[in-house]
Amino acid sequence: MASATALIALDWGTSSLRAYRLGANGAVLDKRALPWGIMNLPVVEASATGAKAGFDQAFEEACGDWLRDAPGVPVMAAGMVGSAQGWREAAYLDVPLRVADIGAGLTAVPTRNGAVLHIVPGLIERGELPNVMRGEETQVAGALEDGAAGELLIGLPGTHSKWVRIDGERFSHFDTFMTGEAYAALSGHTILGRTMERGAPFDAAAFERGARVALGHAGINGVLSTIFSTRTLGLTGALDGAAQADYLSGLLIGHEIAALRTGRAAAGLIATPRIVLIGDGRLCERYKDALALYGYTNVAIAAQATERGLWRIALQAGLVRAD
């Protein structure tokens, strides 16, 4: 039966919870979005016991009915639900790592309604400045094609942008840039926000102007310096208030891409990589435009990476099987 549930897959982050009912070969049969991120769990009645009762309540709301309709169906989750502040800590796996090995690291959590939730581990790359991810490893797995060879660079723009280098079938390296959160903090809590006129439509020219700064000589002083131009270009009449937010956005994203390029050169990676972007569609388009300025033109945008990744990892773990 084509509509039989094969897997319940949860994307459970800090601020939201998405639930997918997947059928044969991972086809999406149903999906839901709930506000129950791990920092925003439902308040449970006083009789519920245990510090983790909010997780059980959210889990029940996300997929209790699906589980009753398909008893014994496997359930998986990826994201911050596996962090120290989550339902159960799912220990990090170390990068470098074969993509196929993620499924061997799942953490099982018994739930109040009798199911077992399998939580995907995050990844860590140790070193002088360690890097971590939770949830993105699953999206990356979902964006990969089977049997792909060579280098692939996967970008996950957002609050904390991740850039993941895949070599053949391995995670070989990743970086984090706090671009989205820095943008919010700078535009919301520094003098730069004071002259920004909010709510203007996206100004592509201002975004590109900002994104070009780190390309040229003017970017040499780095982002702590160039951001001040958001204000001084306003003072000198060269940048309208309505254009300043998109200029700053372009400026930060340009510095991110410039640093990525510098880091690649320092690592001896000369060839222009194939790039796949995962994330919010409009943000991915901005990154695609900025990447083109820096010579990165082989850029695709992945769809349904999270649910595909959860399916792929469930296959690895033997929780489901391919038809």
Added chain:
Amino acid sequence: MASATALIALDWGTSSLRAYRLGANGAVLDKRALPWGIMNLPVVEASATGAKAGFDQAFEEACGDWLRDAPGVPVMAAGMVGSAQGWREAAYLDVPLRVADIGAGLTAVPTRNGAVLHIVPGLIERGELPNVMRGEETQVAGALEDGAAGELLIGLPGTHSKWVRIDGERFSHFDTFMTGEAYAALSGHTILGRTMERGAPFDAAAFERGARVALGHAGINGVLSTIFSTRTLGLTGALDGAAQADYLSGLLIGHEIAALRTGRAAAGLIATPRIVLIGDGRLCERYKDALALYGYTNVAIAAQATERGLWRIALQAGLVRAD
């Protein structure tokens, strides 16, 4: 008479107003600090007319009695009081500029109590990313020795750090780094602040650890990336919560100095400059320590730069004379 007032000098910024009564040769006879920055003026009674009445009221509180005791004594001010949001806009002077030429650009404002306030102009360096300062030009003037030759690099660390290149008797170039304000926004309004334990005593080792990041290979990804290590070093148990604020401070200041050094190299400035720092004493000590890591060891800290600078500019303008 040694205690006769020769000049009333005001350091009038965004959030505070400092008043100095200066005698012969600029000796400080008296000084006051008031909270009446230009964004925090006293509320005046309804009968006071004009949008600028708050400035007159603050001016009266700062030095009205000094003026009555010494009628006709010249009065000067430097800082944001000369901005578009200030009492009267004092047009920017363009850099490059002879230090001796600042005094020719004063803007005179008649005050309610019959005095004339002379406002020092800010400086602007035009270009692809313009730079501006208001107030720092006066501090720089106050830190210079008469007849100095060669290059001097003057750093004014703070909310918006300025680095000013003096060649002989000229302002030849300056940069701005929003280091202090970025630190406040990142530690107060991003995930980095969540694990910081506040109120710990200064941790010099954590500060130095952060300041070294931009020196080495780990800094290559730039500040948008390295700041995330404040969190990940905490996650891996390598950095206590009590050390994270000073680590982040060192990290940002290190990136600032690294960018300054890169910019100097790109401009063909190879020689290690003499450096003078102006500002809060403890912050200047932090910068001095970080500068040493980057090979800048010829560093002095200036005292009384503001009041000396106001006196020097008053001399240039002919408002006072040297004895």
